[in-house]
Amino acid sequence: MIERLTRIALWIDERVYISKLFAATAGHSVPRTSGSWFYVFGSGTLVCFMIQIVTGICLALVYVPSASEAYSSLEYLNYQQQLGWFLRAMHNWGSNFMVAIMLAHLIQVFLFGAFKYPREMTWISGVVLLLCTLGMAFTGQVLRFDQDAYWGLGIGAAMAGRVPLMGPAIVHMMLGGPIIAGETLSRFFTLHVFVIPGTIIAIVSLHLRLVLTKGINDYPVPGKLVNKETYIEEYEEELKKDGVPFFPKAISKDMIFSGLVLLGIVGCAAYFGPAGPRGVPDPSLINTAPKPDFFFLWLYGVLSLMPDYLETVLMLTAPFIVIGILFAVPFISNTGEKSPRRRPLAVLSVLFIFIVLGVFNYLGTFAPWSPHMEAWTSAATPVNYLEGRSPLERQGALVFHNKQCVNCHSLGGAGGLRGPTLDNVATRLTGDQLVRQVIQGSGNMPAYGKNLNPSEVTALVAFMRTLHSPTESPARDSTRSEQAAAEKTPAKALAQTGEMQE
Amino acid sequence: MKRFKIGFFVAGVLMISFLTGCTTRLPGQPTEAERWRAPTDVTDFSQLYAQNCAGCHGVGGRLGAALPLNDPLYLSFVTDEALRTAISKGRPGTNMPAFSQQVGGSLTDQQIELVITGMRRQWSRPDELKGVELPSYSVNGIATSNSPKSATVNDYSVNPSQTSDAQRGAVAYQTYCAGCHGVNGAGGTAGSIVDPYFLNLVSNQGLRTTVVVGRSDLGKPDWRSNVPGHPMSSQEIDDVVAWVAMHRQTAEATSVTATEGTRAVSLQAK
Numbered sequence: 001m002i003e004r005l006t007r008i009a010l011w012i013d014e015r016v017y018i019s020k021l022f023a024a025t026a027g028h029s030v031p032r033t034s035g036s037w038f039y040v041f042g043s044g045t046l047v048c049f050m051i052q053i054v055t056g057i058c059l060a061l062v063y064v065p066s067a068s069e070a071y072s073s074l075e076y077l078n079y080q081q082q083l084g085w086f087l088r089a090m091h092n093w094g095s096n097f098m099v100a101i102m103l104a105h106l107i108q109v110f111l112f113g114a115f116k117y118p119r120e121m122t123w124i125s126g127v128v129l130l131l132c133t134l135g136m137a138f139t140g141q142v143l144r145f146d147q148d149a150y151w152g153l154g155i156g157a158a159m160a161g162r163v164p165l166m167g168p169a170i171v172h173m174m175l176g177g178p179i180i181a182g183e184t185l186s187r188f189f190t191l192h193v194f195v196i197p198g199t200i201i202a203i204v205s206l207h208l209r210l211v212l213t214k215g216i217n218d219y220p221v222p223g224k225l226v227n228k229e230t231y232i233e234e235y236e237e238e239l240k241k242d243g244v245p246f247f248p249k250a251i252s253k254d255m256i257f258s259g260l261v262l263l264g265i266v267g268c269a270a271y272f273g274p275a276g277p278r279g280v281p282d283p284s285l286i287n288t289a290p291k292p293d294f295f296f297l298w299l300y301g302v303l304s305l306m307p308d309y310l311e312t313v314l315m316l317t318a319p320f321i322v323i324g325i326l327f328a329v330p331f332i333s334n335t336g337e338k339s340p341r342r343r344p345l346a347v348l349s350v351l352f353i354f355i356v357l358g359v360f361n362y363l364g365t366f367a368p369w370s371p372h373m374e375a376w377t378s379a380a381t382p383v384n385y386l387e388g389r390s391p392l393e394r395q396g397a398l399v400f401h402n403k404q405c406v407n408c409h410s411l412g413g414a415g416g417l418r419g420p421t422l423d424n425v426a427t428r429l430t431g432d433q434l435v436r437q438v439i440q441g442s443g444n445m446p447a448y449g450k451n452l453n454p455s456e457v458t459a460l461v462a463f464m465r466t467l468h469s470p471t472e473s474p475a476r477d478s479t480r481s482e483q484a485a486a487e488k489t490p491a492k493a494l495a496q497t498g499e500m501q502e
Numbered sequence: 503m504k505r506f507k508i509g510f511f512v513a514g515v516l517m518i519s520f521l522t523g524c525t526t527r528l529p530g531q532p533t534e535a536e537r538w539r540a541p542t543d544v545t546d547f548s549q550l551y552a553q554n555c556a557g558c559h560g561v562g563g564r565l566g567a568a569l570p571l572n573d574p575l576y577l578s579f580v581t582d583e584a585l586r587t588a589i590s591k592g593r594p595g596t597n598m599p600a601f602s603q604q605v606g607g608s609l610t611d612q613q614i615e616l617v618i619t620g621m622r623r624q625w626s627r628p629d630e631l632k633g634v635e636l637p638s639y640s641v642n643g644i645a646t647s648n649s650p651k652s653a654t655v656n657d658y659s660v661n662p663s664q665t666s667d668a669q670r671g672a673v674a675y676q677t678y679c680a681g682c683h684g685v686n687g688a689g690g691t692a693g694s695i696v697d698p699y700f701l702n703l704v705s706n707q708g709l710r711t712t713v714v715v716g717r718s719d720l721g722k723p724d725w726r727s728n729v730p731g732h733p734m735s736s737q738e739i740d741d742v743v744a745w746v747a748m749h750r751q752t753a754e755a756t757s758v759t760a761t762e763g764t765r766a767v768s769l770q771a772k
Contacts, residue, residue, distance in 0.1 A: 280540070
């Protein structure tokens with residue numbers, strides 16, 4: 001019996017070379033130093049990708065890629081199908097983990113100089129994989145086809161539309177028509193399920209083949225320089241002297257890390273659950289608060305800080321420049337020191353990029369295009385801001401609500417963050433300045449001149465003049481005697497501003 | 503090694519039964535309450551109130567900038583019809599927005615009914631007010647803002663009613679109100695109620711409601727207790743409202759308003 005099985009196995013092996021494949025892959029030897037905890041992120045990313053494939057196939061069994069049914073098929077998964085929500089959550093968290101671990105891998109490879117000779121192609125294929133993964137994250141979010149998707153696509157289309165001459169054509173191609181519709185969904189479905197995953201599988205094969213043929217990077221040692229003439233010889237020498245088979249020696253840490261990743265994804269999925277779907281897309285619903293995934297948030301910070309005249313140019317060129325730099329890394333410096341201890345510039349640039357992205361992510365929360373632009377109309381004016389106020393001042397608080405100032409300005413911590421908080425605005429601005437601000441607006445604040453009658457302006461300003469802590473006194477106009485200032489109603493001051501302008 | 507494998511097996515079985523078990527509910531599983539609903543599908547009174555009204559009428563219906571709706575006296579005073587009109591059509595010229603979808607608001611007729619029944623169910627205390635004879639809600643017994651004239655709440659020449667008399671109101675004012683609002687209404691302990699800018703933003707019906715039910719949350723007495731033991735008569739209420747409303751047309755409010763309007767526009771144009 002056993003003999004017969006063995007014979008069958010040998011017959012197959014003779015024709016498909018399984019044992020050779022094994023020897024060449026799992027069995028090949030790697031430098032002992034590369035069995036390090038720093039070297040686990042690559043395989044971690046691959047594990048995430050496999051989880052995505054499995055959960056993605058399961059999702060595709062239920063998901064209907066049509067504009068009318070996509071949303072309800074997700075609701076079916078969330079609320080009807082046994083554990084359907086868990087499947088969605090796994091796919092969602094698998095995606096988050098994949099991006100995060102992939103970034104860790106990128107940083108490790110960069111800091112350890114693993115992109116240097118002779119592994120340039122490994123790095124380049126890795127950059128392609130990074131772009132594909134971000135593409136998967138974006139197209140995946142679109143497949144949810146809820147308000148977030150609508151909004152993300154809308155911004156994407158707005159950016160693409162700015163390309164000179166080609167803009168409208170590009171938008172048309174991206175959306176499959178002039179507007180976001182069923183055709184758009186079909187396109188993104190095809191991309192998310194066939195095109196990009198296919199590309200990823202192909203490039204991962206290349207990536208892994210390069211890792212095998214060029215060898216895993218040896219752990220960088222300060223002072224050990226990469227020299228094109230001698231590097232390969234040295235590497236083989238080291239393998240002979242101190243190599244270990246990848247399986248089972250070096251792989252053990254990868255296995256443990258992959259296990260942790262899996263646990264992390266299952267844990268997050270079970271605890272935090274799936275994302276959305278957040279509301280059927282309906283352009284007529286204005287009170288929506290879309291939330292993009294964290295790795296796109298910094299983009300809004302950047303966009304909001306850019307001066308207007310630079311916006312279009314930067315928006316269209318910056319992505320290409322950044323991607324170009326990523327591709328160029330192995331050509332900028334591909335010999336010499338590998339150890340991060342001897343490459344202060346590399347370490348500093350990673351730190352710098354981290355800080356910059358962190359700051360932009362933070363700013364992105366407040367950006368005018370910000371996803372966290374919640375509709376705050378339901379936030380009540382804090383009770384202590386109404387205590388002891390006069391009837392006119394109370395009316396001002398009502399105008400503040402009625403005209404939705406509260407969507408951009410917070411009072412007592414409740415309210416939007418696009419404009420400054422007005423808790424202490426009376427100590428910063430005089431009555432006249434407040435009038436002018438409201439009538440004329442400034443920066444990202446709309447002008448309300450046409451939408452407020454004089455009584456409303458007067459009430460609003462009277463209310464804002466009470467916004468200071470009891471110990472501080474409100475700001476005064478020093479060019480005017482107090483008496484006169486007290487007499488002037490804001491509305492008269494407004495009339496004066498008008499005169500000054502004329 | 504063998505024990506290790508058995509351990510794995512047991513853990514796996516436990517995990518699967520844990521996940522599929524009908525009894526356990528993992529924290530990540532979306533609940534029906536978290537399910538997104540179109541704003542027009544919301545039927546829960548608390549949610550409707552919190553999202554649409556709390557901003558102005560206060561969390562829980564009290565201590566907002568606008569009058570408290572969580573006030574048994576007010577709810578006995580106001581008719582369902584008046585509530586419906588005020589909520590669906592708003593009070594033009596004031597800060598009370600129209601909520602009916604017919605006029606660009608965000609609530610369906612059904613939701614407006616839910617708000618009304620919800621307020622009555624949660625905040626009414628009809629037993630406490632048994633035997634109290636309340637003044638009629640509106641001057642003519644009809645909700646004033648119901649008539650097409652409602653657009654003219656800020657038409658300062660219109661008196662609240664034909665039967666009221668600002669002259670008599672001045673006298674009633676001295677009796678009932680001057681103690682808190684000052685001899686001429688412009689101050690005292692409780693802030694000016696004759697400021698034309700303030701009056702331009704409130705309707706006569708709003709004033710009447712304030713005078714009759716007071717503001718229990720701000721310590722403003724209702725019509726019975728301005729002067730303890732001496733409730734205001736129906737006529738006195740009409741007259742006082744007329745007297746307060748009269749101040750809209752006094753002062754230079756109107757003229758200043760006119761010039762300012764044009765200034766604001768010319769500012770805009772630049």
